[in-house]
Amino acid sequence: MIVLTLNCGSSTVKYKLIDTETQNNLAMGKADRVGMMGAVIDVERPGGEKIVRETELLDHAMAISAIIHLLVEPQLGILKSLNEIQAIGHRVVHGGETFTGSVRITDAVVQTLKDNIQLAPLHNPPNIVGIEAAMAILPDVPMVGVFDTAFHTTMPEHAYIYPIPYALYKKYAIRRYGFHGTSHFYVARRACEILKVKGSETNLITLHLGNGASATAVRKGKSVDTTMGFTPLEGLVMGTRCGDIDPAIIIHIMDQEKISVREANNLLNKFSGLIGISGKSSDMRDLEDLYQQGDKQARLAIDIYTYRIKKYIGAYAAALGQLDCVVFTAGIGENSPLIREKSIEGLDRLGIKLDKKRNDGLRAKEAVISTDDSPVKVLVVPTNEELVIAMDTAEIVSGQKSS
Ligand code: ADP
Secondary structure, X not given: OEEEEEEEOOOOEEEEEEEOOOOEEEEEEEEEOOOOOXXXXXXXXXXXXXXXXXXXXXXXXXXXXXXXXXXXXXXXXXXXXXXXXXXXXXXXXXXXXXXXXXXXXXXXXXXXXXXOHHHOOOOHHHHHHHHHHHHHHOOOOOEEEEEOOHHHHHOOHHHHOOOOOHHHHHHHOOXXXXXXXXXXXXXXXXXXXXXXXXXXXXXXXXXXXXXXXEEEEEEXXXXXXXXXXXXXXXXXXXXXXXXXOOHHHXXXXXXXXXXXXXXXXXXXXXXXXXXXXXXOOOOHHHXXXXXXXXXXXXXXXXXXXXXXXXXXXXXXXXXHOOOOEEEXXXXXXXXXXXXXXXXXXXXXXXXXXXXXXXXXXXXXXXEEOEOOOOOEXXXXXXXXXXXXXXXXXXXXXXXXXXX
């Protein structure tokens, strides 16, 4: 089945066209600066050149329409007609407590997503806009929603309930949800395939380290704890998000600086984490360059970043009881030997032994980077959330999987 996956952010629409029979990418790209001046759309075929075009994209509907029409341009030779797109899979950030798995999109599902907007005010609105735009442009094409939170719905109560008045959970559904679920699911399953072990018998810690970052404890194929919480702000240090801090700090800063809720939200989401500590960049490549040049703040940012990861590896090793595998993924996890090494150095007594030679220079490739005698295997697995979205979409649309 040919499935188009769409991932709508506030000003971007990322897409991939996937043949689920062969699991091959047919095309991928993104519409950027949607609703702004200087919008661009690009398309790339595997092994081919990236084509970038400036265009006017006033809203997500225009962006999705432009993507779909690009895919059928005769000179690009990707698709002959729109009829070849058999289904669309949408990435949806927050499924709340309602969606524990992927779901066929109907008007009722869209309404439930709208009802849940207050749980993810930054992320779900563009997802919903994207769904409605795609439904308007291709009304006869079946669509499926795949949720970032779904993989984590197996967490036990003691991992997802916060120690605040329980009535607030009942009233506002304030609990840990966790995000990046599709990525954690994919790399956990793929790591087991690479190691030729059964997922149902294996315990892993998966580390998704991109601009956003999270760690998940996976017991026998199921998420049992994860570092992101009610929102994607909790847990590890991220590019611009603070991760775990003492909640009283927020109250103190708001009081001292006389800032509003909105400003406090921006401070923690956009000006904290790596950019906040280094004062220079949220991008790990820049920080690594600065670190090599001896920049003190960049070193501190990297030290805090990797120390936090190490602490969670320890915590999740304890939560799991027995640990078999640690997996690194996403932009930083896949590409940074330095961050991988600093995150697990000194953990030999936990059975985690890095093979420096295997780790050094390894970028964007599946590989085992632990020593042969390491009781806990350490792997790098490039993530592929779109493949999971496409496969789930095909299974639900063809009736092989119920939604
Ligand atoms: P997103 O969460 O936006 O999908 P990515 O998964 O693409 O982000 O990760 C982006 C991060 O990956 C950035 O901090 C970037 O610097 C980092 N990154 C990409 N390539 C490298 C590299 N070669 N070395 C270190 N960090 C890298």
